[in-house]
Structure formats: C-alpha cells, structure tokens
Amino acid sequence: MDSSARGKLEAWLHYADDLGLGPFYLDRAVTRFAAPDSPGAPSFAERRVGTPPEISAPPPIPSSPVVPAAARGFSGAPPSGSQRVGTSAFVPAVSAPSLFESTDRVENDSLDRIRTDIGPNCTRCKLHKARTNIVFGVGNPKAQLVFVGEGPGRDEDEQGEPFVGRAGKLLTQMIEAMGLRRQDVYICNVVKCRPPENRLPEKDEIATCSPYLLRQLDAIGPKVICCLGACSAQTLLNTNQGISRYRGEWFDFRGAKLIATYHPAYLLRNPNAKSDVWKDLQKVMAVLGLQPKRK
Numbered sequence: 001m002d003s004s005a006r007g008k009l010e011a012w013l014h015y016a017d018d019l020g021l022g023p024f025y026l027d028r029a030v031t032r033f034a035a036p037d038s039p040g041a042p043s044f045a046e047r048r049v050g051t052p053p054e055i056s057a058p059p060p061i062p063s064s065p066v067v068p069a070a071a072r073g074f075s076g077a078p079p080s081g082s083q084r085v086g087t088s089a090f091v092p093a094v095s096a097p098s099l100f101e102s103t104d105r106v107e108n109d110s111l112d113r114i115r116t117d118i119g120p121n122c123t124r125c126k127l128h129k130a131r132t133n134i135v136f137g138v139g140n141p142k143a144q145l146v147f148v149g150e151g152p153g154r155d156e157d158e159q160g161e162p163f164v165g166r167a168g169k170l171l172t173q174m175i176e177a178m179g180l181r182r183q184d185v186y187i188c189n190v191v192k193c194r195p196p197e198n199r200l201p202e203k204d205e206i207a208t209c210s211p212y213l214l215r216q217l218d219a220i221g222p223k224v225i226c227c228l229g230a231c232s233a234q235t236l237l238n239t240n241q242g243i244s245r246y247r248g249e250w251f252d253f254r255g256a257k258l259i260a261t262y263h264p265a266y267l268l269r270n271p272n273a274k275s276d277v278w279k280d281l282q283k284v285m286a287v288l289g290l291q292p293k294r295k
C-alpha cells in the first residue's frame with residue numbers, strides 16, 4: 001500500500017476509533033494490547049465478524065490498577081447526570097497486563113528530571129526519524145487538571161508544544177469555557193514525537209514513551225486526568241474498548257480521578273459531539289469546584 005493510501009486508511013481508522021466502532025478498532029487494539037490468545041482478548045472469529053464484547057458481561061479483570069470509580073464506590077463529587085454511577089455493570093475489557101501495573105513511583109521525580117531523562121535527542125523509538133521537536137508537555141507543573149492527548153501533529157512538531165494547531169485552539173477554548181487558562185492546566189500526549197502523516201501511534205511507540213507520561217502524571221499529581229480521545233484513554237485505562245462506551249465515566253488512576261472524553265480533532269469533524277464533551281467537562285468542573293466562565 002502506498003503511503004498516501006495508508007495515510008487515508010489510518011485517518012479513517014482513527015475516525016472509526018473516535019466513534020467507538022467495533023471491528024476495525026478491535027483488530028487494531030487487540031494487537032496493540034494483547035496477544036490474540038491472552039485472557040479477555042476476543043477470539044479471532046469474534047474480531048473478524050466484529051462482534052463487540054458485551055458490556056454487561058465483561059471478561060474478568062485479574063489485577064487491573066484502574067477500576068471504574070463506580071465499582072469501587074468512588075466518593076468524590078458525584079458526576080452529575082451519569083446513569084452508570086452506583087452500578088458495576090460497566091467494566092472496560094482489559095486485555096493484557098497494564099503497562100503501568102507494577103510501575104512504582106520514581107522518588108523525588110520532577111518534570112525537569114523527566115525531560116532530562118528523555119534527553120534532547122531521544123532515539124528510543126522509530127518516531128524520532130521524522131520528528132522535528134520532542135513535544136514534552138506544557139503548563140502548570142502542579143496543575144490540578146491534566147489533559148492527555150495522543151501525539152503531536154504537524155504544528156506541534158514544528159513548535160515543540162502540544163495542542164497548538166486547530167484542535168489545540170479548540171482545546172484552549174474548552175479550557176477557557178471551564179473558567180481556566182491554558183497555563184493553569186497541564187497538557188501532554190501519550191507519545192512525544194509526531195507519528196508520520198498523523199497516523200496512530202503504534203504499540204511499540206506507546207510502550208516506549210508512555211512510561212514518561214506516567215512519570216509526568218505522578219510528578220504533577222493532579223486531582224483530575226482528562227483523556228482526550230481513544231488513544232490516551234485506552235493507554236491509561238488499559239482497555240481495548242471504544243471510547244464512546246466509557247466516555248464521561250470516572251475511574252481511579254494512581255490517586256487521581258480519570259475521565260475520558262472525545263478528542264478535539266473529533267469535535268472539529270463532528271461538532272454535534274460538543275455537547276457530550278461539555279457534559280464531561282462540567283463533571284470535571286464539579287470535582288474541581290470550578291464555575292463556567294461568564295460571557
């Protein structure tokens with residue numbers, strides 16, 4: 001397949017992923033996170049016919065570090081409007097041990113130290129070949145709220161800062177609508193280097209880079225982590241389920257509350273989904289005690 005066709009296919013898969021569609025998504029996610037025969041992974045036949053895993057009868061989770069807040073009796077500000085709180089019906093399908101399962105916190109860690117550890121010329125994964133800048137992250141190092149995207153795009157690669165392109169401008173508007181400024185929150189990505197032609201980050205790239213994301217989250221210690229889009233939600237929640245199945249739900253993540261919502265790039269293509277995202281952001285605001293910005 002030539003690179004232009006591959007780029008189009010990637011973009012389409014990305015779009016399907018944002019929508020939470022099953023078959024394409026599952027094929028990719030399962031290979032990303034689990035050997036086909038690992039516990040909880042849909043069978044090859046299931047994946048081929050695209051049978052989505054049943055939400056009401058999820059595979060067992062042996063020892064996941066993240067459990068839906070509802071299932072663990074999360075006692076923070078109740079996410080208003082959520083129909084799922086108080087039930088344990090929803091559990092994401094964890095298909096392999098989490099990347100973060102046994103990851104201890106790095107003592108006395110800081111964003112500066114993490115940046116130094118990554119180094120100015122990281123070559124740990126193949127994304128280094130086409131990148132211009134490593135896009136580490138930006139914002140308040142003690143932010144109560146961290147947004148985690150997928151990976152830098154062209155504008156971000158050029159400027160070395162996350163979310164500065166069209167999707168980034170929308171994210172900035174979303175942050176401001178919450179009564180915050182960009183510099184009040186922290187913004188980063190699962191992978192720090194741009195995937196060529198804006199393709200999805202691949203399994204090995206996520207595995208190589210996400211430990212630095214985890215250290216960033218630990219070092220900042222936010223109250224709320226907001227995953228933007230399927231890539232970051234699937235990485236942090238260790239699930240292969242489409243984001244539309246659990247967006248707006250609360251999860252516990254290493255002492256923080258985690259919520260996933262649609263990626264701003266998805267909103268640019270699907271403005272009707274903005275109301276869902278605004279509902280999710282209002283849940284975040286309730287937990288952080290924020291009032292919406294008055295016009």
Ligand code: URA
Nearest residue numbers: 149150151152162163
């Ligand atoms: N999309 C992302 O996921 N991250 C960015 O930094 C920009 C666009």
